[in-house]
Amino acid sequence: MSGWLKIVGLGPGAETMVTPEVSAVLAQATDVVGYVPYVGRVPARPGLVRHGSDNREEIRRAEHALQMAADGHRVVVVSSGDPGVFAMAAAVFEALENSAPETPDWRSLDIQVLPGISAMLAASARVGAPLGHDFCCINLSDNLKPWTLIEKRLRLAAEADFAMAFYNPRSKARPEGFGRALTVLREACGAQRLIVFARAVSTAEERIQVTTLGEATPDMADMRTLVIVGSSLTRCIQHAGDPLVYTPRFYAPCSVPSETVS
Amino acid sequence: MSGWLKIVGLGPGAETMVTPEVSAVLAQATDVVGYVPYVGRVPARPGLVRHGSDNREEIRRAEHALQMAADGHRVVVVSSGDPGVFAMAAAVFEALENSAPETPDWRSLDIQVLPGISAMLAASARVGAPLGHDFCCINLSDNLKPWTLIEKRLRLAAEADFAMAFYNPRSKARPEGFGRALTVLREACGAQRLIVFARAVSTAEERIQVTTLGEATPDMADMRTLVIVGSSLTRCIQHAGDPLVYTPRFYAPCSVPSETVS
Numbered sequence: 001m002s003g004w005l006k007i008v009g010l011g012p013g014a015e016t017m018v019t020p021e022v023s024a025v026l027a028q029a030t031d032v033v034g035y036v037p038y039v040g041r042v043p044a045r046p047g048l049v050r051h052g053s054d055n056r057e058e059i060r061r062a063e064h065a066l067q068m069a070a071d072g073h074r075v076v077v078v079s080s081g082d083p084g085v086f087a088m089a090a091a092v093f094e095a096l097e098n099s100a101p102e103t104p105d106w107r108s109l110d111i112q113v114l115p116g117i118s119a120m121l122a123a124s125a126r127v128g129a130p131l132g133h134d135f136c137c138i139n140l141s142d143n144l145k146p147w148t149l150i151e152k153r154l155r156l157a158a159e160a161d162f163a164m165a166f167y168n169p170r171s172k173a174r175p176e177g178f179g180r181a182l183t184v185l186r187e188a189c190g191a192q193r194l195i196v197f198a199r200a201v202s203t204a205e206e207r208i209q210v211t212t213l214g215e216a217t218p219d220m221a222d223m224r225t226l227v228i229v230g231s232s233l234t235r236c237i238q239h240a241g242d243p244l245v246y247t248p249r250f251y252a253p254c255s256v257p258s259e260t261v262s
Numbered sequence: 263m264s265g266w267l268k269i270v271g272l273g274p275g276a277e278t279m280v281t282p283e284v285s286a287v288l289a290q291a292t293d294v295v296g297y298v299p300y301v302g303r304v305p306a307r308p309g310l311v312r313h314g315s316d317n318r319e320e321i322r323r324a325e326h327a328l329q330m331a332a333d334g335h336r337v338v339v340v341s342s343g344d345p346g347v348f349a350m351a352a353a354v355f356e357a358l359e360n361s362a363p364e365t366p367d368w369r370s371l372d373i374q375v376l377p378g379i380s381a382m383l384a385a386s387a388r389v390g391a392p393l394g395h396d397f398c399c400i401n402l403s404d405n406l407k408p409w410t411l412i413e414k415r416l417r418l419a420a421e422a423d424f425a426m427a428f429y430n431p432r433s434k435a436r437p438e439g440f441g442r443a444l445t446v447l448r449e450a451c452g453a454q455r456l457i458v459f460a461r462a463v464s465t466a467e468e469r470i471q472v473t474t475l476g477e478a479t480p481d482m483a484d485m486r487t488l489v490i491v492g493s494s495l496t497r498c499i500q501h502a503g504d505p506l507v508y509t510p511r512f513y514a515p516c517s518v519p520s521e522t523v524s
Contacts, residue, residue, distance in 0.1 A: 016286070019379065021278035058511075084386045086511070090394025093508040097499050108502050113387035115379045117281065124346045125375035132352030134415060136398035136424060145513035153396060156422040160415045162398060237359050240370050246355040249320075249348070251407035 005069040005109055007089045009082040009116015010041055014202035017117045025076055025114065033065040034078035034088065042078060056143075058088065062095035070105045082118035086139045086167045089113050120165040123198030123226040126208060129246040130196060130228045135163035140181055140227075141174060150177075151184055158188035163247050164229045169221040179218040185229060186213045194230035196245055197221055210236060210243040267331035267371055269351045271344040271378015272303055275465035279379045287338055287376065295327040296340040296350065304340060318405075320350065324357035332367045344380035348401045348429045351375050382427040385460030385488040388470060391508040392458060392490045397425040402443055402489075403436060412439075413446055420450035425509050426491045431483040441480040447491060448475045456492035458507055459483055472498060472505040 006025045011017035026032070032042045036052035044050065053061045062077070069075045079087035096106055124131045136157045142150060157164050170178040185193070191214030199207040199222065209220055213229070221227055234247045268287045273279035288294070294304045298314035306312065315323045324339070331337045341349035358368055386393045398419045404412060419426050432440040447455070453476030461469040461484065471482055475491070483489055496509045 011281075014283070016283035017281050017377070019273070019279050019281055021276070024278070082383050082387075084383060084391040084393050086394070089387070089391035090508050090511045093390055093394075093499070093506060094510055096501065096506075097497070100499075107500075111501065111506075113391065115279070115383040115387040117377050117379065118383060121344050121346060121377040121380060121383075125344075125351070125377040128355055129346045129351035129375065131346050131399075132348070132355075134398070134400045136396070136419075136422075137393075138396045144511050149513055153422045153424070156418045157398075160398075160418040160422075162415070235359070237355070237362075238369075239358065239373065244355060244358075244373075246352050248356055249352045249406050251411055 003069040003072040003074060003109070005065055005075045005077065005092070005111045006114055007077045007079070007083045007092055007111070008114040009079055009087070009118070010038060011117040012081055012119050012122040012202045013200060017122065017202060019114070019116065022114050022116065028074055029076040030073045031068050031075045032078055033061055033075060038078045038080050058091035059095050062088065062092040063099065065092065066095060066103070066106050066109065069109050070103070079116070080119070082116045083113055084115065085118045085120070085137065119167065119201065119226040122201045123165070123196065123228060126198055126201050127196050127210060127228075128244040130194075130230055130234055131163055131165065131247065132249055133163065133231060133233065133247040133251065134160075135165060135231075136160075137165045137167070139167045140177060141168040141171070142177055143174075147177065147180070150181070154181060154184045155188055158185065161231045163231045163234060166227040166229070168223065169225055169227045170218060171223040178221055182213065182216055182218060189213060189229065189232070193232070194234050194236055194245060196228040197225050198228065199225040201226070210245055265331040265334040265336060265371070267327055267337045267339065267354070267373045268376055269339045269341070269345045269354055269373070270376040271341055271349070271380070272300060273379040274343055274381050274384040274463045279384065279464060281376070281378065284376050284378065290336055291338040292336045293330050294338050294340055295323055300340045300342050320353035321357050324350065324354040325361065327354065328357060328365070328368050328371065331371050332365070341378070342381070343384075344378045345375055346377065347380045347382070347399065381429065381463065381488040382490075384463040385427070385458065385490060388460055388463050389458050389472060389490075390506040392456075392492055392496055393425055393427065393509065394511055395425065395493060395495065395509040395513065396422075397427060397493075398422075399427045399429070401429045402439060403430040403433070404439055405436075409439065409442070412443070416443060416446045417450055420447065423493045425493045425496060428489040428491070430485065431487055431489045432480060433485040440483055444475065444478055444480060451475060451491065451494070455494070456496050456498055456507060458490040459487050460490065461487040463488070472507055
């Protein structure tokens with residue numbers, strides 16, 4: 001049987017959010033490749049080798065996966081959420097393009113990307129519909145781009161009045177950046193703007209906080225938190241005892257203030 | 263049994279992209295509510311009433327769903343893709359908030375949003391990973407916002423060098439807007455910028471076209487097309503005979519030109 005490579009998304013955590021097509025390729029795989037905690041979400045079984053690797057090993061991991069597939073293995077590269085949003089799909093294609101001259105067998109490989117429920121969509125669903133109007137999605141890590149670019153994008157996104165979803169807001173290696181981002185956002189959007197901290201959605205460690213930029217502090221986020229900042233029209237209403245955050249589909253000056261934010 | 267309301271995403275079309283949690287609530291529902299073609303994706307069965315309604319009926323449909331749930335029905339509101347991205351979730355919350363004084367029973371309802379694979383994620387996966395770096399997502403319909411705001415957002419998104427995903431690029435009722443959008447994008451991003459037309463991904467009518475803004479024409483999109491415009495770093499390589507489009511994770515000035523676009 002000839003090899004193939006599937007780059008798949010496992011969704012945010014719950015088994016019930018893994019799509020059937022992803023479950024099907026995991027059942028056929030000989031090898032699963034990815035960051036240790038994501039590989040750990042795929043149950044062990046006879047005939048399956050699980051290759052967990054460290055964070056920041058993306059290119060080496062991608063090359064390993066490509067070579068195993070070229071050698072005839074049925075390889076699944078797993079990401080949390082969706083593989084195309086700040087995850088392994090781009091890393092595999094970087095490895096594929098950059099190694100092209102030396103690895104002609106990689107260029108005819110059967111490669112497919114299978115989408116997953118992204119953290120952004122899961123977080124949005126959990127609190128209501130904050131991404132119900134135009135929005136943007138920014139990775140706040142400055143590992144792969146300069147901070148100046150992040151700050152420029154924050155200011156332009158605020159000027160466009162996008163809702164904003166932020167990945168990788170804060171980690172132990174980057175404790176300072178998120179505080180700077182909050183300062184920029186407070187200047188650009190004002191202290192009353194809504195912000196949602198959605199940590200580990202759909203897992204046992206899930207924690208949701210809805211507050212305002214004026215009240216937000218950097219320690220509300222960690223590396224498992226997806227942060228959403230509303231547009232000027234994003235509203236918070238109380239529903240059945242919980243805050244419900246949504247952005248209306250239409251765009252018109254906001255006349256009625258939101259209900260109390262808890 | 264008391265009623266509930268679930269607002270769910272059916273994904274882009276393929277059954278294999280419907281999440282198990284969505285399938286489970288559809289199996290428990292007494293009523294399914296939505297736009298006719300989406301309701302048609304839920305198979306008929308005894309005990310299930312399917313309420314298909316016309317496009318642009320969102321608020322009336324949302325009120326109907328809320329009232330049935332308040333009357334004790336188990337109601338599922340279906341959207342294509344993800345319900346939180348230009349779909350029914352925001353419409354239900356608008357109806358909920360705006361009718362609040364007259365409908366106190368709606369405010370204690372069990373309401374939940376269950377995410378789905380959005381058209382944007384499915385289209386991105388189908389062609390590679392064009393949304394692998396920061397991006398924005400804009401609804402090009404001017405039914406619910408002024409064209410001036412759309413144009414402003416396009417120009418700011420280009421200045422931020424976001425990749426861009428566009429919903430509702432063109433319909434019979436709005437034949438002109440998409441041509442104007444292409445003109446703005448060509449001015450702001452240049453004729454060489456990559457653009458992807460991904461129509462009806464994962465269905466029998468799927469059609470993918472990868473080209474440049476210079477070559478793109480308005481008729482390449484219809485109301486079933488998700489359009490993606492790359493950032494300045496988005497690349498197209500040939501892989502196994504197909505164009506593969508991806509945006510690298512890192513941000514650095516682009517020195518190597520993309521391979522030929524087919």
